[in-house]
Amino acid sequence: MDDGSHESNQLTLGGKIPTLNDRLNLTLDYAQSIGSNDNSDFPTRAVVGAEYKATKNLTLLAAQEFTWGSGATTQDTRLGMRSALWDGAALTSTVERQFNENDDRVFADVGLKQTWKINDAWKMDAGLERSQTIANAEHYQFNTNVPPASGATTSTGATDDFTSVSGGATYQVKQMTWENRLEFRLADSENKWGLMSGLVKEIDSSWAWSGRAQVYQTSASAGLNTTKVDLRYGLVYRPPQTQWIVLDRLDFIIDDESGGTGISSNSWRLVNNFITNYRPRKDLQLSLHYSAKYVQETIDGSDYSGYTDLLGVEGRYDISKDWDIGLQSSILHSWNSGQLDYCEGISIGYNVVQNAWISLGYNLTGFEDKDFSQAEFTARGPFVRFRFKFDQDSVRDAAKWLGSY
Secondary structure (H helix, E strand, C coil), X not given: CCCCCCCEEEEEEEEEEEECCCCEEEEEEEEEEEEEECCCCCCEEEEEEEEEECCCCEEEEEEEEEEECCCCEEEEEEEEEEECCCCCEEEEEEEXXXXXXXXXXXXXXXXXXXXXXXXXXXXXXXXXEEEEEEEECCCCCCCCCCCCCCCEECCCCCEECEEEEEEEEEEEECCEEEEEEEEEEECCCEEEEEEEEXXXXXXXXXXXXXXXEEEEEEEECCCEEEEEEEEEEEEEECCCCCCEEEEEEEEEEEEEEEECCCCCEEEEEEEEEEEEEEEEECCEEEEEEEEEEEEEEEECCEEEEEEEEEEEEEEEEECCCCEEEEEEEEEEEECCXXXXXXXXXXXXXXXXXXXXXXXXXXXXXXXXXXXXXXXXXXXXXXXXXXXXXXXXXXXXXXXXXXXXX
C-alpha cells in the first residue's frame, strides 16, 4: 500500500429473478470501470449468484465472481447455506476458493445472528462471524492488486483471518427511532471497533430532525493506527403543501493517524451543508446550495487551518411528463489561499418510476472536495444522478437521509 490517491469510475448494474414459485432466486451484479481504473479495490466485477430455499428454514447459496483489474484477473467460487435455527436466529456458513495469477486459497466463513423483541418499542440483536483460511497453495503470494472477497486486507497486503462480534439495540415509537450498534473485529494484524448511535425525531408534519454519532478506531500491529469520530445533526422542513423545501446538515469530524510511515496527523473540521429548493410553478424548480467548513490540522507538529465554502445553484425544467433538463453551476472558494474553482454542467433526466428520476449529465469544468463532492456532482466529466421526490408522508425519510449520506 502507498499514501497516494487512486481513483476508479464505475457504472453498476444489478438484478434478481425469482423462479420456481420464489424458491430459487437468480442474481447478477456487474460493475464496469470507465476511464481511470487505478483503485485496485474497485476492478471491473461480475457476480452471478443463486439462492435456493431447500426447506422452510434452510437456504442454499452459490456465487461465482470474476474481476478484471489493471493489475490482476481473478475468479472466486462461493458455496454455503443460511439456516433459521430457531425464532430470531440465523446461521450463515460459506466456503470459498480464490484463484488469481499469484495464489490459490480456500477459506471458510461462519456467521451467527440472534434478534430479540423485548417489547413493542425495543428490539435487540447480537452477531458473531469468523473467517478462517483452510488451505493455501505452496506458491501462495498475495497480490495487492486483488481486493479480498472476504476477510480483511492488512497494511502489508496479506489477507487476514478475523473474528467479529456485534450487538445492537433499537427503540422505535410512532414519531421517534433510536438505533445503536457496537462492533469489534479482531485479527492478528489489526483490531478494529466501532460505535454508532442515531436518533430520528419527527416533530410534526413539517419538521423533523436527526442526530448521529460514529466512532471508529483501528489498532494495527504494523501500520497505521487510526481514529475517526463523526458527530452529525440534521434538520428538514417539508410541509405537506409548499413551494419550499429546506435541508441542513452539520458535521463535526475528528481524524487521527499515527504509526505507519512515522508521519502522524490529527485534524478536526466543522462542515455545514444547506440546501433549499423552490418550485415557483409545476414545471420549474430552482435550488440553492451553500456549504462551509473550517479545518484545523496538525501534521508532525506543524499546524494548518483554513476556511472553505461552496455556493451552487441549479435550475430544472420539465420538457414533458417524463423528461426534464437542468443546468447547474457552483464555485468553491478557499479563503486562505484565495483560490477559486468552478463547476458548470448540464443534465437530462427521465422519470423511471413515480417520484424517481435518473439523470445523465456532463460537467464542462469541475473540482473535487472530500466534504462537498459527496453531496453534489462537482467533478469534471460525465455523471449519473438519482433523484427522489419527498411527499407529505416522508419527512421522517428525509431526516434519515440527512443522517446517512
